[in-house]
Amino acid sequence: MVYMASWDEFVERSVQLFRADPDSTRYVMKYRHCDGKLVLKVTDNKECLKFKTDQAQDAKKMEKLNNQFFTLMSRGPDADLSEVTGKEQTEAQPGKKGRGRKQ
Numbered sequence: 001m002v003y004m005a006s007w008d009e010f011v012e013r014s015v016q017l018f019r020a021d022p023d024s025t026r027y028v029m030k031y032r033h034c035d036g037k038l039v040l041k042v043t044d045n046k047e048c049l050k051f052k053t054d055q056a057q058d059a060k061k062m063e064k065l066n067n068q069f070f071t072l073m074s075r076g077p078d079a080d081l082s083e084v085t086g087k088e089q090t091e092a093q094p095g096k097k098g099r100g101r102k103q
Helices: 007-020 058-075
Strands: 026-032 037-043 048-053
Touching: 007 037, 007 048, 007 058, 037 058
Parallel strands: none
Antiparallel strands: 026 037, 037 048
């Protein structure tokens, strides 16, 4: 279990690991608030990939990786990941009128 230094390498190898054996691959996130450290781990019981960070901007990268794994798990290991983004764009819901207190 060696920590990987490059985020891009971690993502690429994690996706390859999942596509090779989707039934036994696990993705684990662990955050320690007292240290401010986030550890991501992807394993298939034969190979273990880990990435550790204490940078707040890596939360966006983690969100994109989560969306990639959700896509792979729901659409299958052969799904196209080129359209997956970090945060999905949703339409703004119109506000309710006539309810609540006037200001």
